[in-house]
Amino acid sequence: MEDLKLKYVYIDRQHACVDGVMLEHESQGGAMLSELYRAHIGDWPKFFKMDTLSKVGFLASDLLLKAIGREKPGEEYTSDCAVVLFGTTASLCADRNYQETIQDADNYYPSPALFVYTLPNIVTGEIAIRNRFRGETSFYVVEKADAAQMAFHLACAFDDDVTAGVLAGWVDSRHNDDFQAFFTMVTRDDAKYTDRLAAAIQTIMDNSNI
Amino acid sequence: MERIVQCIADNVVSPLGLDSASNYDSVKSGKSGLKRYDGIAMSLMDRELVESACLENGIPAARFTFFEKMVLLSCIKAVRDSGIDPSSDRVLFVLSTTKGNVSLLGNTAGFPEERVLLGVAARQISDWFGNKNSPLVVCNACISGVCAQIEAMRALMSGRYDYAVVTGADEQSPFIISGFKSFKAVSNDFCRPFDSDRRGLNLGECAATVVLKAADSVQDGWQLLNGAIRNDANHISGPSRTGEGSYLALMEVLRNCTPHHLAFVNVHGTATAYNDEMESIALFRAGLTDVPVTGLKGCYGHTMGAAGIMESILSMYAVMDHTVLATRGFAQQGTTYPVAVSPVNRTTDRRQFIKLLSGFGGCNAALLYRLNG
Amino acid sequence: MEEMILKLKQEIIEVLNLEDVKPEDIDNDAPLFGEGLGLDSIDALELIVLMEKNYGIKLQDPAKGKEIFKSVNVMADYIQKNRTK
Numbered sequence: 001m002e003d004l005k006l007k008y009v010y011i012d013r014q015h016a017c018v019d020g021v022m023l024e025h026e027s028q029g030g031a032m033l034s035e036l037y038r039a040h041i042g043d044w045p046k047f048f049k050m051d052t053l054s055k056v057g058f059l060a061s062d063l064l065l066k067a068i069g070r071e072k073p074g075e076e077y078t079s080d081c082a083v084v085l086f087g088t089t090a091s092l093c094a095d096r097n098y099q100e101t102i103q104d105a106d107n108y109y110p111s112p113a114l115f116v117y118t119l120p121n122i123v124t125g126e127i128a129i130r131n132r133f134r135g136e137t138s139f140y141v142v143e144k145a146d147a148a149q150m151a152f153h154l155a156c157a158f159d160d161d162v163t164a165g166v167l168a169g170w171v172d173s174r175h176n177d178d179f180q181a182f183f184t185m186v187t188r189d190d191a192k193y194t195d196r197l198a199a200a201i202q203t204i205m206d207n208s209n210i
Numbered sequence: 211m212e213r214i215v216q217c218i219a220d221n222v223v224s225p226l227g228l229d230s231a232s233n234y235d236s237v238k239s240g241k242s243g244l245k246r247y248d249g250i251a252m253s254l255m256d257r258e259l260v261e262s263a264c265l266e267n268g269i270p271a272a273r274f275t276f277f278e279k280m281v282l283l284s285c286i287k288a289v290r291d292s293g294i295d296p297s298s299d300r301v302l303f304v305l306s307t308t309k310g311n312v313s314l315l316g317n318t319a320g321f322p323e324e325r326v327l328l329g330v331a332a333r334q335i336s337d338w339f340g341n342k343n344s345p346l347v348v349c350n351a352c353i354s355g356v357c358a359q360i361e362a363m364r365a366l367m368s369g370r371y372d373y374a375v376v377t378g379a380d381e382q383s384p385f386i387i388s389g390f391k392s393f394k395a396v397s398n399d400f401c402r403p404f405d406s407d408r409r410g411l412n413l414g415e416c417a418a419t420v421v422l423k424a425a426d427s428v429q430d431g432w433q434l435l436n437g438a439i440r441n442d443a444n445h446i447s448g449p450s451r452t453g454e455g456s457y458l459a460l461m462e463v464l465r466n467c468t469p470h471h472l473a474f475v476n477v478h479g480t481a482t483a484y485n486d487e488m489e490s491i492a493l494f495r496a497g498l499t500d501v502p503v504t505g506l507k508g509c510y511g512h513t514m515g516a517a518g519i520m521e522s523i524l525s526m527y528a529v530m531d532h533t534v535l536a537t538r539g540f541a542q543q544g545t546t547y548p549v550a551v552s553p554v555n556r557t558t559d560r561r562q563f564i565k566l567l568s569g570f571g572g573c574n575a576a577l578l579y580r581l582n583g
Numbered sequence: 584m585e586e587m588i589l590k591l592k593q594e595i596i597e598v599l600n601l602e603d604v605k606p607e608d609i610d611n612d613a614p615l616f617g618e619g620l621g622l623d624s625i626d627a628l629e630l631i632v633l634m635e636k637n638y639g640i641k642l643q644d645p646a647k648g649k650e651i652f653k654s655v656n657v658m659a660d661y662i663q664k665n666r667t668k
Contacts, residue, residue: 090347129572140361
């Protein structure tokens with residue numbers, strides 16, 4: 001059986017890489033995300049309202065969908081593309097930012113705009129809204145990045161007959177300037193042999209230092 | 211040969227009791243865990259009761275956080291009742307929670323900082339049972355408990371595992387309470403699901419566990435038939451005005467049954483203006499107007515990560531008791547489309563039910579259980 | 584009043600992360616919600632926090648925000664009349 005090769009996007013605080021090609025940028029950390037958004041996307045002002053986890057996920061998913069030639073959504077909604085993400089930190093970065101707004105009794109102003117991002121699956125919702133995906137959206141938190149575990153649960157997503165493809169990814173963020181993500185698209189055929197899918201995901205992880 | 215998935219043991223730990231049967235009896239007799247705390251209604255665990263139950267079960271007090279203690283208490287009895295060997299590599303542990311140990315952010319209480327990570331918290335539970343598999347944490351906002359059962363079902367169908375211990379739990383803390391208050395979603399009074407005078411939700415604490423088993427043929431008992439997760443693709447905090455995701459999830463599970471076989475739909479029914487309205491639209495669109503509807507938030511509040519599992523278990527007990535439970539807090543229809551909710555218990559002889567949930571991030575989930583034999 | 588309106592616009596831009604919007608882009612009489620700035624229900628809740636944090640105004644009923652956030656002019660006027668700090 002031939003090896004499976006998946007196109008992927010990788011982003012960390014210093015790098016953004018689309019299918020092996022580094023994107024140019026001058027800034028780093030959170031500022032880099034805004035710079036890349038302006039250079040490559042630019043038509044979704046809600047981006048600036050997102051927390052870091054969602055910004056990274058949104059950017060990586062948009063760059064990936066462009067790279068694999070998926071057309072921008074029109075008026076129509078689709079249910080055939082699921083969004084399934086993994087990570088270890090979940091919403092820790094947003095949790096810390098929100099905690100700051102309630103930590104001090106003399107400066108106690110809980111922020112609804114920060115609170116909403118204290119759920120890690122919000123990034124899956126942001127991607128679904130952007131792409132008009134009405135299929136499954138799931139966020140799984142794991143102990144560490146494990147290609148076999150990810151491949152197993154990605155294959156499980158195809159138990160839903162409606163699912164033809166899974167926009168799959170890894171996304172972590174501990175602070176606003178510290179994040180790591182990779183995104184790829186997995187088809188039903190890609191997921192047929194879980195070991196082969198795990199090997200393909202391991203290759204992406206090796207190439208992206210995850 | 212296609213495997214089927216059964217529920218072979220369960221447990222609910224809540225302010226209404228430390229096992230499923232006492233919880234069911236309390237709810238059936240009209241009790242509620244909701245009380246007033248500093249002017250706002252919530253359903254909170256008695257901390258001392260939890261500590262003494264831990265002592266009885268040999269759970270060392272200093273080793274686990276309060277959240278983990280709730281999870282352990284709910285797991286230990288369910289695992290014992292199931293008779294499985296929890297340390298086997300054929301057993302998968304799945305934890306459904308929205309915020310886990312988040313209260314440690316405000317005060318670590320001597321625990322390592324990493325404990326706030328959900329994977330690390332889940333590992334404490336697996337380790338207690340000597341299970342070496344990497345635990346899976348499902349973190350899909352308020353629908354997590356249904357998603358966790360769906361994912362466990364898939365993992366069992368695949369043949370990789372024979373059993374799954376699926377626990378849902380959340381602890382209430384200033385973090386969560388202040389957040390929901392900032393969303394103006396909280397009612398100070400006892401919540402009133404689907405009522406014309408509903409004014410928001412109450413928050414609640416609970417931990418609930420189901421033990422699922424893969425079987426090669428249909429056997430007597432509870433079978434998890436199907437489940438689906440769908441996104442509204444509309445807004446990250448507001449439910450869809452057309453009930454899109456809930457409607458799609460309902461239609462997916464209805465492929466495995468017909469409405470007149472359903473004892474009831476156990477809905478999310480948070481008692482916020484938007485949620486209950488949205489669910490009434492989704493139920494109408496899915497052709498379920500005549501199916502009895504029941505909601506448990508008036509007894510437990512919104513228990514977040516526990517909701518999908520605890521509400522499934524209470525639904526199973528209700529079906530076995532030929533009962534459609536009353537929707538506590540409901541008096542008068544208050545949604546655009548009429549929903550078959552009732553302020554009193556009703557009887558049923560049907561043996562299937564749907565559990566429906568929706569949550570932040572635009573996500574919605576439904577699952578279908580059937581009592582065989 | 585004009586100074587107050589400019590300050591309010593800057594505060595709105597900051598708390599709502601309206602990254603590419605400048606104060607002069609916001610019409611004093613134009614509706615804050617609906618078309619234009621593309622604000623949503625979370626933004627409305629965040630404006631309620633802004634009024635409490637910066638001006639000491641506690642708004643208990645979020646539905647009241649609908650009237651207050653009609654435009655920057657209406658909002659500034661409400662703040663002038665009700666501020667406690």
